[in-house]
Amino acid sequence: MDDLIERLRAGLPAEALITDPDVTVSYGRDMAGFCAAGTPAVVVLPRTVEQVRHVMRTATALRVPVVPQGARTGLSGAANASDGCIVLSLLRMDRILEISPVDRIAVVEPGVVNADLSRAVGELGLAYPPDPSSWESCTIGGNIGTASGGLCCVKYGVTAEYVLGLEVVLADGRLLNTGRRTAKGVAGYDLTRLFVGSEGSLGIVVKAVLALRPKPPAQLVLGAEFPSAAAACAAICAVMERGHTPSLLELMDRTTVRAVNATTGMGLPETTEALLLCAFDTPDPAADLAAVGELCRAAGATEVVPADTPAESELLLQARRSALPALESLSTATMIDDVCVPRSRLGEMIEGTARIAEKYGLTIGVCAHAGDGNTHPVVCFDQHDPEESRRARESFDAIMALGLELGGTITGEHGVGVLKKEWLARELGPVGLEMQRGIKAAFDPLNILNPGKLF
Amino acid sequence: MDDLIERLRAGLPAEALITDPDVTVSYGRDMAGFCAAGTPAVVVLPRTVEQVRHVMRTATALRVPVVPQGARTGLSGAANASDGCIVLSLLRMDRILEISPVDRIAVVEPGVVNADLSRAVGELGLAYPPDPSSWESCTIGGNIGTASGGLCCVKYGVTAEYVLGLEVVLADGRLLNTGRRTAKGVAGYDLTRLFVGSEGSLGIVVKAVLALRPKPPAQLVLGAEFPSAAAACAAICAVMERGHTPSLLELMDRTTVRAVNATTGMGLPETTEALLLCAFDTPDPAADLAAVGELCRAAGATEVVPADTPAESELLLQARRSALPALESLSTATMIDDVCVPRSRLGEMIEGTARIAEKYGLTIGVCAHAGDGNTHPVVCFDQHDPEESRRARESFDAIMALGLELGGTITGEHGVGVLKKEWLARELGPVGLEMQRGIKAAFDPLNILNPGKLF
CATH class of the missing domain: 3.30.70.2740 (Alpha-Beta Plaits)
Known part of the structure; x- marks a missing residue:
């Protein structure tokens, strides 16, 4: 282990290396329960590709396991340390290197926080759609490692669909470029997609080319209360079968509705067995919501409340956002x-x-x-x-x-x-x-x- | 070779096996020029997964190369036979097994023709967007093997984005299922995407779960003539930079315009150095075309002709469709x-x-x-x-x-x-x-x- 630290130190600045066990222990796990986690030998926080390569060359030379980490907001233990491992945190590689409105791409380092990227591209009239619940803290590298989803997926798809190309440091420290900067490309096997969702088990992503979209109009939300989950699900099937493309289509069951009521005082009727939230960011969202409202009523909704403004929509979305904390309070x-x-x-x-x-x-x-x-x-x-x-x-x-x-x-x-x-x-x-x-x-x-x- | 034929015959009906060299030679190549092609030992045309498995087991046992083929409309020689190979044509596995409007998926065999699928799902108000030029004859299996694109990609993306899951016969005849029937899923490495574009080099796709979309409104097309290719490209950049989402955005250079004029008598001005075609299938395509028309004029377009009806649009698209035949006539x-x-x-x-x-x-x-x-x-x-x-x-x-x-x-x-x-x-x-x-x-x-x- 002394050898490991010495070797790492040879290619890393002092501040990029943490060996104090009181500190390294805090890098032990992500947010998943029921998952074993070990004690890392060392935590490294490189700032450059060359430093990552040094870490991987060292790990290969000494056969030491490497656990890559982003913001550790994951929910499956994929970022949990193993005993004696090198924790490789990518948090300090957090630069947005390029945003091109014409090519609709961003080039970023893995430690960029999802929300920071969303805001940066938003200022240019663009959107990076993937929006996991942890978007204010989770990183693009973590999103790529876990192939994250979010609320927007029903219309805009998941992280995988927005990763065009990657720069990856392989296990032995060699550099691999996958994919492209172009809208299309079919040169060889799709290694880019292979890395998305690979949970850090194939290589260390040190740069990503991401696809962007034009920023959609603000969405308008409808809430519908149902007397049974089955009725709500029938409404969902009807909405999709009729060819609607909502920007959000969320369901909360009775237990969740009651927990949300209890913690937020939202005052949803206790008779509500399922609450459906549906949103559109189309040119005429009110018309789309009206059509969906009809389908909800036909499926048995007891109450259909379309928001008239983005502010009212935001209130409805609060219910969804408070669902997990509310359930956790039980x-x-x-x-x-x-x-x-x-x-x-x-x-x-x-x-x-x-x-x-x-x-x-x-x-x-x-x-x-x-x-x-x-x-x-x-x-x-x-x-x-x-x-x-x-x-x-x-x-x-x-x-x-x-x-x-x-x-x-x-x-x-x-x-x-x-x-x-x-x-x-x-x-x-x-x-x-x-x-x-x-x-x-x-x-x-x-x-x-x-x-x-x-x- | 006798051994090969005998072994194949043991698990295939007689009509699924072609050994007549006068016939097998016609399975030698796809539509690419400048590509070597060999002489197959035999052509097999299985109808069932079990028959494909038999072919692959036989090939593995005898170490005989297998060249999978669809409609052989490919343009890179990926379907060209090699000497002594088994040509495995999937053309007879051509059933559409399922179309679900609620789940927005189709389950198909590889030999289904792209246009047949498009029409079948169209009758249910759905669309399978990937539309390579050869869509009237190319197969879904071929589309998956080559990761085909088409005219619609600028808005709807390529084949890869529509393949959710696959059933694959591996080289040794074992059956592999990849992916899913669900809208989302991140269970393990994305093997589905690995097969898309793998040109038959990793396994034989025998079934595919494809994502469908609601059928969009008919598109309206605009034609714009430019005095230089540079001006046309400036217009394209402006259209994308302003956040438009055209359903088609095509360019033809002077040589192509003149060739089209010569073969179709279309009467485009000989002074046209570049012809831009732009389409929208949005709720108000005329408004979108008007905005794009302005951008074209600002970039120097000498003539901007928006179609008023789908029929007029179709005429403009004819110019694009006749581009390749026109150039071939030169x-x-x-x-x-x-x-x-x-x-x-x-x-x-x-x-x-x-x-x-x-x-x-x-x-x-x-x-x-x-x-x-x-x-x-x-x-x-x-x-x-x-x-x-x-x-x-x-x-x-x-x-x-x-x-x-x-x-x-x-x-x-x-x-x-x-x-x-x-x-x-x-x-x-x-x-x-x-x-x-x-x-x-x-x-x-x-x-x-x-x-x-x-x-």
């Missing part, structure tokens, strides 16, 4: 699941989750990126009660099993990390897993890049 | 290049191509998916003149060199095949190439899947 701990099903199966997913909550005797609130069929069941439990904690973990697993049964995936946007490793194997099957491992071996033959994550 | 042979540059460099690309035409003493017409920066310089030459043919090949290469110099890629949508193998190595560099080869080896360790293509 117990000493929560686990947030991330099952995505075909949207035609959303109703079954939500009803099935309610049955799972009953079976395990737990409170499970569901909020969902409903337009995408991406549910976030939040399992509330007392972490100081081992038996209840066990039931929480079992219900968490039962939710994933249900998702797979309905033709879905165990993770719509949070990733696998260490939390869902066993479930990834179940979703992919042995052939799929073998192919994934083959790719890992091609990029990281010594298995030093975030080992023990994914599979 | 000589005994043509080579179509496919260089994509950042759209801010499009003017330099077109001017540079004109200089290359002059230097090599050849006619080179350029039509371009201008909104994407994707140019198709068409080199016209006499194939019976060896010296002119040599100059044609050299100018073709010079165009790619220029594209790379301008920060572009050697192929925006046609792929690498055998035509651009050397250039792929140049674009990717040694590290990139090594990583690509590592992936190939992980999927196809015996190198029997379309060997000799890509790299």
Whole structure:
């Protein structure tokens, strides 16, 4: 270990190296529960590509595992340290290198905070759509590593669709350029997409070319209250089947609505079994909301409230934004699941989750990126009660099993990390897993890049 | 070889096996010029996944190369046979298995013709946007193999963005499922995207889950004539910089305009140095066209003609559609290049191509998916003149060199095949190439899947 520190020091400024265990311990984990985390040997915070290359060359020479980290807002333990590892934090590589309105691209370092980029391109009339809930603190590098989603995905898609090209430091310190700066390109296998969502297991992203869009008009939001989750899901299916393209289509179940009421005093009726939020950023959002309002009423909505102004819309969105904190206030701990099903199966997913909550005797609130069929069941439990904690973990697993049964995936946007490793194997099957491992071996033959994550 | 045929016959119906050399020779090549093609040992036309698996198991057992084929409309020789290979034609696996308007997906076999799918989903109010020029004959499997583009890409993106999941027969006959039926999903490395554009070198796609969109309104087209290509490119940059989202933005240079005039009697003024076509499928396309018309005039357009009706629009699009046949009529042979540059460099690309035409003493017409920066310089030459043919090949290469110099890629949508193998190595560099080869080896360790293509 002394050798490791000495070697690292040879290519890094003193301030880029943290060895004090009282400090390094704070880099131990991301925001996921139920995930093992080890103690890093050292934390490095490089500012340049050359410094990252030095770190990786050192790691390869000494066979030391490297765990790349952004803002550690992840929810699957993918950024958790392993014992004796080098934590490679990209937070100080935080420059926006270029924004081109004509080419509609931005070139950034991995430590740029999502919201900082959004604001910078916004000033030029552009948008970088991916908007995970943690957008005020999460980094673009982390977004790329975990292939993050967000509220906008139903219209604008996920991070993967906005990454055009990458500069990557490989396990042995060599530099790889993937992709392009152009709108299109098909030269060879799409390595760029391979890195998106690879959770730091294939290489260290040190630069990214991102696609931008013209900034859309402000969105207008509608809230609709339903007497059952099934009715709300029928409305969602009708909206999508009729060819609407909402910029947001979110669902909160009864448990979530009540928790939000309790913590914010929002005064939603206690009879509400499901609250649907739908938004449009089209040229005539009021007309689109009127059409959706009709579909909601036809599906049985008891109340349909379209906002007239962006300010009223903002109030409605507050309810959605306060959902997670509200559910977290119900117990000493929560686990947030991330099952995505075909949207035609959303109703079954939500009803099935309610049955799972009953079976395990737990409170499970569901909020969902409903337009995408991406549910976030939040399992509330007392972490100081081992038996209840066990039931929480079992219900968490039962939710994933249900998702797979309905033709879905165990993770719509949070990733696998260490939390869902066993479930990834179940979703992919042995052939799929073998192919994934083959790719890992091609990029990281010594298995030093975030080992023990994914599979 | 007798052994090969016997073994194949054991798992295929008689009508799925062609051994007559007079017939197999017609499966020798796609539509690319300047590309070597060998003589297949046998052509197989399976109808089921199980039959494809039998073919691949046989190929693996006997170490016989397999060249997968769709409609052979490709332009890079990726579907060209190699000597003694099995040509695996997927044309008879042509069923549309499912269309779901709620989930906005279609599930198809690889031999489905692009236009057939478009029409089938169109009847349900949906669209499958990717629209390569060959859409009336090319197959979805071929589109996936080559990651095809088309006219719509500037707004709707390329094939890659519409492939959600795949069923693939691996080199050894095992079955691999990738991706999902859901709108989102991040379970493991994105193998789906890896297969898109892999030119049949990683596995045989036997089923695809495709994303659909609501059918957009009919588009309205504007034509604008410019006194120089530079002025037209300035207009294109202005359109994109101002945040417009055209559904089509195409450019034809002087050579192309004159060729179209000559073959169609379209009567465009001979003074036109560049013709720009721009379309919108927005709720108010006339207003969008008016705004673009202003930008064209400000950039120096001598004539701006917005269509008032879809029928008039169709007439304007005829000019674009007749561009390639018109250029082909100028000589005994043509080579179509496919260089994509950042759209801010499009003017330099077109001017540079004109200089290359002059230097090599050849006619080179350029039509371009201008909104994407994707140019198709068409080199016209006499194939019976060896010296002119040599100059044609050299100018073709010079165009790619220029594209790379301008920060572009050697192929925006046609792929690498055998035509651009050397250039792929140049674009990717040694590290990139090594990583690509590592992936190939992980999927196809015996190198029997379309060997000799890509790299």
